[in-house]
Amino acid sequence: MKLSQSQWMQARDFIYANGRLLDRRRYEYHFANGTAVSVLNALRPYQNQDGGFGNALEPDMRTPESQPIATEYALMIMDEVGLWDAEMLTGVLNYLRTIAKAEGGLPRATTCVNEYPHAPWWTTDEDHSGSLNPTGRILALLYKQQVITGWEGEEWFTKCVDFVWRSIPFADKSDYHDLIHCITFLEHTPDRQRASEIISQVDEWLQSPGTIELDPGAEGYVHKVLEWAPAPGSYAKKWIKDEDVRLHLEYLIRHQQGDGGWGMSFPALSPGNEAEWRSLITLDHLITLQAYGRP
Structure with missing residues (x-):
């Protein structure tokens, strides 16, 4: 089963009707001969003078002020298009230096998120400690x-690295976000020997029943096969059977909505927030379908 041309065009039109400029540029980069430079030009207005990113780059945080999660997402966008902007990165490093905790780690969010509309799970009582x-x-x-x-030896960074190494053994093995951060760090840390010694623990967590949701029809805020393995080369793919991938791809194709987009598995903050999220989700689904040869 593949997404038909008419279904694809409906999805494209949904993104253009509802999506942010950033996600329209991402669509063009992946599917319409757009450029990485155009994506970063759309990303740039989300960066603040302190070097961090805010301004609802993470759609559930409507604060204009910089947030660690939004800054993470900006790095993910640069990685996605394979273009690392020196000016943006310099700003990011400056921002991270100011929010890194003395004992190591970066906060999940800072309390300024509370001053603007935000999803309830982003309400932040304190920002004095680091988070995996x-x-x-x-x-x-x-x-x-x-x-x-040249920044790798700076004290704030080495303390953050130590914080992550300390945190991985105590990560919440039922929490998708914790495990994704464990995996990504272990994939890219230059300390390959230490990573090889600890990755087996993460592998055990990935194989635990329920960690990777195998039921394509499961409802609620669950994390299914294609979130863990959005592309064939994803780390978690080795723990997922090809048959399960096929079932989830076909379920995804069958559940495109009548307006061309895909739905959310969590409540929207507002109609505008819903339009942004559904467009982002729709684009990510198209990228995954392309990765598995299903367009």
Whole structure:
């Protein structure tokens, strides 16, 4: 089963009717001869003078002020299009230096998120301690880029690295986000020997029943096969049977909605927030379908 041409065009039109400029540029990059430069030009307005990213780049945080999660997402976008912007990265490093905790780690969110509309799961009572999410993937992506170097020995960074190593054994094995941060960090840390010694523990967690949701029709805020393995080369794919991938791809194709988009598995903050999320989700689904040869 493949997504038909008419279904694809409906999805494209849904993104253009509802999506942010950033996600329209991402669509063009992946499917319409768009450029990485155009994507980063659309990303740039989300960056603040302190170097961090905010301004609802993470759609559930409507604060204009910089947030660690939004900054992580900006790094993910640069990684997605394979273009690491030196100016953006310099700003990101400056921002991270200011929010890194003395004992190591970056906060999950800062309390300024409370001052603007936000999803209830982002309400933040204190921001004095580090969190594996988003520290793990932020460090991993900083390792991965090679445009800005020479900062790896700075005290704030080495303390964050130590924090992640300390945190991985105590990660919440039922929490998708914790495990993704463990995996990404272990994939990119230069300490390959130490990574090889601890990755077996993460592999055990991935194989635990219910960690990777195998039921394509499961409802609620669950994390299914294609979230763990959005492309054939994803780390978690080795623990997922090809038959399960096939079932989830076909379920995805059958459940495109009548307006061309795909739905959310969590409540929307507002109609505008819903339009942004559904467009982002629709685009990510198209990228996954292309990766598995299903368009």
